[in-house]
Each structure stands twice: as structure tokens, then as C-alpha cells.
Amino acid sequence: MNIVHLIFWSALTIALYHAGKLVNRRFHAWWSSPLMIAPILLIIVVLAFRVPYKEYISSTHWMLAMLAPATVAFAIPIYEQRELIKKHWLILMGGVLVGSVTAMLSSWFLANMFGLSDQLRISLLPRSLSTPFALIVSGELGGIPGLTAVFVIITGLFGATIGELLLKSLPLQSTIAKGSLFGMGAHAVGTAKAHQIDSEVGAISGLTMVLVGAVNVLAAPLVEVLLR
């Protein structure tokens, strides 16, 4: 790895991300998310320079690695909303189980309906989990972790938007239902959106996301048996 490449690609990625954030502050639309604008511009630049992805990622892998310590940071909102969580932990856990089963079944049947290959189908299964969990599960089940990472991002991006629409159209009364919706469907990206809506919704979403990841990693060996 070359130090000039490292600085150039890292600086470019960070600059495009901040450009995306500025655009988002002005427009507040789903297409203006920094997770939409930055990657598209980045792909254009990477293509223009004729750089293979392998070379790009070797310079910017440290940013992906930051997702792991970022996960630890969810401890703080969880701690701050501990009373709310203590009161409703059983319902939250029930939501995680119902949501996880729905996620697996709906991905599987929809992928079947659209005639996707086995390997793609398996790579799609863990996409509503947060990235570190999704990669573990995808690898264990025989999917392609690299693709799963992209599916996770698409899920987060669209999920955060769909979630906002669902929140307006579903007759939800409780904060915990709103938080479960984002944490179950759109992991960290949904949780970021949830924090914008309300700090209680955000904390519930963060906890749900962590629980979903934990439950699915534990259930992966069972799913593996079912897939055979």
C-alpha cells in the first residue's frame, strides 16, 4: 500500500461525504443522503482513474474498520434510555424475533419469486443486520460477504426512507414500535434517521439493531441446517 494513495483516496472519500452532507442539509430528500451522493460520485472518480476496487479499498479500508468501534458507541444512547428499555424489554425482544423470522422468510420467498441464484439469495438473507453481524452470517451460510455489505447499505438507505413513510401511514402509538421499525428494518442507517426524529425512538432503534444482530448470529447455525 502506497502512502500517497492512502491520503488521496481517504481525503477524496471524506470530501465527497462532506459534500453529500452539505447537499443533504439543503434538500432533505432521500436522494440527497450522503450515502447516496458520495458513493455515486466516488464510483465515477474510481472509474475515471481506472483504479480497480481492490486498490481503492486497500487505501480506505480503515474507514470500514471504524464501523466496529462506532457500534460500541451505541452503548451511550442505550444507557441513557435504560428506564424505557427496562420497562419494555420483553416486547422489544418479541419484536426482534417476529421481525427476524419475517426478514428471513420474505427475503427467501421474494428472491425465489424473482428467480435469483442460491448464492445471491443467501447473500441477501442477512442484509437487515448491521454490517459486522451481516458479514459473519453471510460467510457462515456460504454467501458472498462483499456483496452482502452492499445489500446492507442499500437496505439501510432505502429502509430509512421507507421507514419514514411507514411512520406516517401506519397507526403506531408507541415510541417502542417506532424504534423497533427502524432498528429491525434498517440497522445503523435507520437508527441515524430515528435519532433525528426523537432521542427515545433512536435509543430503541439502536438497541433493537444490536439485539437483531446478536439473535441472528446465534441463529445462523440453525438456518444453515434448514438451508440444506
Place this chain on the structure above:
Amino acid sequence: MFRTGSIVLRRHCRTNMLTQIGIIMLFWLIGTAAAKATGISVPGSIIGLFLVVALLVTKQISVHSVRLGAKWFLGEMLLFFVPAVPVVLDHPELFGTLGLKIVAVILLSTAIVMAVTALFVDMVYRYLARRQG
């Protein structure tokens, strides 16, 4: 002298974002080491998360010495996803109908999961509230 030192250190921890980012990364490293040592397939970051919650609840650490760092991590989290996206360049098969099919599966499945989960949780919540009240 030790006491003044510790007060200065504590004040530094409460106001410096970089130090707090460092503290959070330290707990991630501890979690990763614990995962490796025990050989369980739970990510080290999750072990770190539960460790921090446990230490906060038992008042071993103060929430003020991690709050700023956590705010930074959660606020800038989307950046860390960005470098993963250009991987699609290695999979030309995803452009075209197959890509559209995949996006359709993701959209539909995510909407179903969100609606089912939220409606289930809300239904149970309302049932319990009615029974108690």
C-alpha cells in the same frame, strides 16, 4: 499532587472529544481481544458495547467521559459505509435486470419487515397497556 493530576485528567476526559473517541476505541479493542480469547462468534464490538453499558450502569465510568465521543461516532457513521459501495464495480452482473430484481427484493422485503415488526410491537404494547389500565 496525585489528586490534582487525577482531577485534571478527569476534566480533560469530559471535554476532549478525541480522548473520548480513544476511550471508545479502547473498549472495542478489549471486546475484540475477549472475543478472540473465548472463541465465540459474536463481534468484539458488541462485547465492547455491553461492557460499556455494564460499566455505566455500575457507575464505574461516567457517561460524561464518553458522551462526546459517542456523539461523533454516531453522527459520522454514514461515512464509514461509503468505501464499501464501489465493490459493485467488481460485479458487473449487478447492473441491468439482475440489479433491478435485487433492489426490488430488498425494497419489498424491508417494507414488509418494518411494517410487520412495528405493528406487532404496537399491538402487544396496546394489549398490555389496556390490561394494566
